[in-house]
Amino acid sequence: MAAEKGADNKTTDVNHDVLKSTQTIIHEALERLGYPEEVYELLKEPLRMLTVKIPVKMDDGSTKVFTGYRAQHNDAVGPTKGGVRFHPDVTENEVKALSIWMTLKCGIVNLPYGGGKGGIICDPRKMSFRELENLSRGYVRAISQIVGPTKDIPAPDVFTNSQIMAWMMDEYSRIDEFNSPGFITGKPLVLGGSHGRESATAKGVTICIREAAKKRGIKLEGARVVIQGFGNAGSFLAKFMHDAGAKVIGISDAYGGLYDEEGLDIDYLLDRRDSFGTVTTLFKNTISNKELLELDCDILVPAAIENQITEENANNIKAKIVVEAANGPTTLEATEILTNRGILLVPDVLASSGGVTVSYFEWVQNNQGYYWTEEEVEEKLEKVLVNSFNTVYQTAQSRRVNMRLAAYMIGVRRVAEASRFRGWI
Ligand SMILES: NC(=O)C1=CN([C@@H]2O[C@H](COP(=O)(O)OP(=O)(O)OC[C@H]3O[C@@H](n4cnc5c(N)ncnc54)[C@H](O)[C@@H]3O)[C@@H](O)[C@H]2O)C=CC1
Ligand SMILES: O=C(O)CCC(=O)C(=O)O
Numbered sequence: 001m002a003a004e005k006g007a008d009n010k011t012t013d014v015n016h017d018v019l020k021s022t023q024t025i026i027h028e029a030l031e032r033l034g035y036p037e038e039v040y041e042l043l044k045e046p047l048r049m050l051t052v053k054i055p056v057k058m059d060d061g062s063t064k065v066f067t068g069y070r071a072q073h074n075d076a077v078g079p080t081k082g083g084v085r086f087h088p089d090v091t092e093n094e095v096k097a098l099s100i101w102m103t104l105k106c107g108i109v110n111l112p113y114g115g116g117k118g119g120i121i122c123d124p125r126k127m128s129f130r131e132l133e134n135l136s137r138g139y140v141r142a143i144s145q146i147v148g149p150t151k152d153i154p155a156p157d158v159f160t161n162s163q164i165m166a167w168m169m170d171e172y173s174r175i176d177e178f179n180s181p182g183f184i185t186g187k188p189l190v191l192g193g194s195h196g197r198e199s200a201t202a203k204g205v206t207i208c209i210r211e212a213a214k215k216r217g218i219k220l221e222g223a224r225v226v227i228q229g230f231g232n233a234g235s236f237l238a239k240f241m242h243d244a245g246a247k248v249i250g251i252s253d254a255y256g257g258l259y260d261e262e263g264l265d266i267d268y269l270l271d272r273r274d275s276f277g278t279v280t281t282l283f284k285n286t287i288s289n290k291e292l293l294e295l296d297c298d299i300l301v302p303a304a305i306e307n308q309i310t311e312e313n314a315n316n317i318k319a320k321i322v323v324e325a326a327n328g329p330t331t332l333e334a335t336e337i338l339t340n341r342g343i344l345l346v347p348d349v350l351a352s353s354g355g356v357t358v359s360y361f362e363w364v365q366n367n368q369g370y371y372w373t374e375e376e377v378e379e380k381l382e383k384v385l386v387n388s389f390n391t392v393y394q395t396a397q398s399r400r401v402n403m404r405l406a407a408y409m410i411g412v413r414r415v416a417e418a419s420r421f422r423g424w425i
Contacts, residue, residue, distance in 0.1 A: 016307040018097040021332040026100070029408040030416070032399070038425050039416050046071040046099050051092070052142035054120070056134045066135060068120040070143045071099035072152055076418035079150055080116030081106060081356060083157030083186075084139070086132075086164075087305075090119035094306065098157075101327055102356065104349040104411030109388045111360045114415065116152045118143070124159045125276050136164045140171040147172070149182035149366075155359045156186040156232065158305065159276055162198070166191055182366035185359035194362035196377035197355075202236030203378070204354015205325045206244070207385040208346045209299055212321045215393065216344055221245035224261075224297040226319070228252050228289060229304030231277025233325040233352070235270055237303060242266040250287075250295050252304070256280045257292035293317065302329035309334045317343065324348040339402045347404035349411060350392050357384050 023044045030040050054066045069092055072080040082102035085095075095117050102115025120139060124132055146152060156165055165186045172183040181192030189195070196203070213220055223246045227234045230253045238248050247263035253273075258264060258280055273279040280286050293300065293313060300319035302308045306328035309317060314330075314337035322338060323346040324330060330338070330345065338345050358381055365371050396406035419425050 016310065016331050017093055018306050018328045019093040019100075022097045022100050022328075024332060025405060025408050026412055029405060029412045032401075032405075033409055033413055033416075035412075035416055036425075039419070042419060042425055043074065043100070043103075043412060043415065046073040046096050047075065048072040048146065049092070049096060050143060050146055052139070054135060054138040054142055056131060056138055058131055059128050066120055066122050066138075068118065068139050068142060069095040070118040070146060070152070071095045071116060072146065073099035073103045073115040073117075074415050074419070075114040075152075076415055076422055076424065077106065077114050078112040079114070080152040081111070081113040081155070081359065082115055082117040083155045083355075084118035084120070084160050084164075084168075085157040086120050086122050086124045086135075086159040088121060088123045089305075090121045095119045098327055101349055103415050104408060105353045105356055107411035107414035108350055108392065108407055109353045109357050109384050110414075111356065113153075113356075113360065116154070117157070118154055119157075125278075132164065133167050136167040137171040140168045141175065144172065144175050147183070148176070149180055149363070153182070153359075153363060154184045155356070158231070161232070161275065162186055162188045162193060165193075182363050185362040187362070192362070192366050194358055194365055194377060195372065195374035196381065197358045197362055198232065199236040199240075200358035200381060201233045201325065201352055201355035202240055203381055204357065204385050205233065205237050205301065205303070205323055205351050206240040207354070207382060208351040208389055209241070209301070209321070209323050210244075211386065211389045211393075212323060212344055212346050213299070216320055218298055218320060222247060223299055224249050225299045225301065226250035226292060226295050226297040227301045227303055227325075228257075228292055228308060228329075229277065229302070229326060230269070230273055230279055231303070233355075234301070234303035235273060235277060237301060237325060238264075238266045239270060246299070249297060250292050251279075252287075252289050252292045253278045253280050254304070256286035257289055258283060258285075259287050259292065259295060299323065302326045305329070307331055309338070311337060314338055315341070319343065321346070323351045325352050327352060335402065335404055345403060346389075347407050350388060350403070350407045353388065354381060354385060357381055
């Protein structure tokens with residue numbers, strides 16, 4: 001585990017309320033599609049938001065009470081689906097926004113789900129394995145009444161992984177008195193996980209980068225790539241970019257960044273990173289996350305947390321293409337600046353949808369009890385992502401809007417239509 005040092009940039013920026021900015025884009029998307037105001041009233045907040053207190057016995061004998069959330073944005077299309085985040089900066093509004101983004105993502109890639117999301121305010125980097133297990137199990141007990149394989153299906157997100165999914169699945173199976181692999185996705189293979197889930201988010205981002213590069217006439221071979229975040233999404237992506245012949249010249253984690261204009265030694269960094277995606281603490285010559293985002297490059301991929309590209313630095317971004325692996329890394333104002341500067345921005349709700357797509361495949365395999373090969377999973381993911389990228393790109397062209405608004409229009413239309421057929425609006 002990494003040495004404890006403070007993050008070189010903080011997540012929570014009161015000036016950038018991710019819920020408010022999401023609501024603004026949803027409103028605009030609905031207006032352009034001609035939906036009445038009541039549809040916005042239905043979609044602007046989750047249908048359900050549960051706040052829970054989780055008492056955990058710590059290793060020193062004390063009891064610490066953690067706060068957790070589970071938001072279920074909309075289940076008109078199907079059960080809600082989305083990851084659980086363990087992070088010190090988790091807030092209620094952030095979890096709400098993350099659940100809305102899940103509804104949009106599932107709509108864009110056409111999965112039979114609505115959006116959900118969970119989070120616990122904690123710093124897992126400062127907790128022991130046993131404390132983390134107790135917290136994971138306590139969270140499942142606290143939310144057990146509103147989740148389940150046909151109600152709401154959690155998955156990994158920032159600072160959660162397949163081990164945490166395994167503990168959560170085991171706890172739910174005890175409550176349900178049933179072996180319930182379909183309760184959660186992102187599990188280890190031996191517990192009903194799917195081939196390709198671990199690398200799915202990065203695979204999806206890679207497909208979006210490839211398609212976006214084609215649109216801009218950029219060859220991936222030799223392209224200079226900068227990636228913020230070296231966890232599940234960022235580290236697999238660095239590997240895929242490296243394998244595609246691109247030059248990964250910058251990567252970062254919560255503590256800083258590494259830069260080499262000749263290209264970083266990705267295999268070495270992958271080997272040295274810890275389970276929380278920390279690697280830069282091992283090096284002396286680091287740059288800040290702020291400097292990393294402004295590096296001269298062809299492709300920039302924010303793959304860490306929200307509000308990283310803002311009106312303060314959007315004019316300094318030098319990339320030709322920005323592909324959002326993270327949820328909500330670019331503010332509304334920054335999206336406008338990048339668009340006006342002719343930078344192609346592939347939005348989170350499309351670019352990061354590979355994870356939930358393979359989670360869906362995992363759930364389908366759990367439900368049918370018949371498992372697919374890695375090749376089958378990859379082939380299916382490729383089709384879904386290429387198709388979704390082209391639909392969003394073409395919508396953006398025909399509607400003369402940026403790709404984020406185009407993606408929102410596709411996502412909200414699906415949930416609005418499902419709600420209408422159900423007679424909700
Ligand atoms: N894991 C998944 O399947 C999916 C993840 N995402 C999104 O991708 C992003 C990254 O998630 P994962 O890779 O799963 O998380 P992770 O926990 O595996 O890695 C997170 C990375 O972000 C860095 N980080 C954390 N706080 C930071 C800060 N304040 N400044 C800069 N870097 C910071 C960490 O050091 C680490 O390198 C998140 O926005 C997540 O919601 C989106 C879709 C699916
Ligand atoms: O895999 C999933 O079900 C959800 C992944 C997720 O939380 C996300 O796409 O933000």
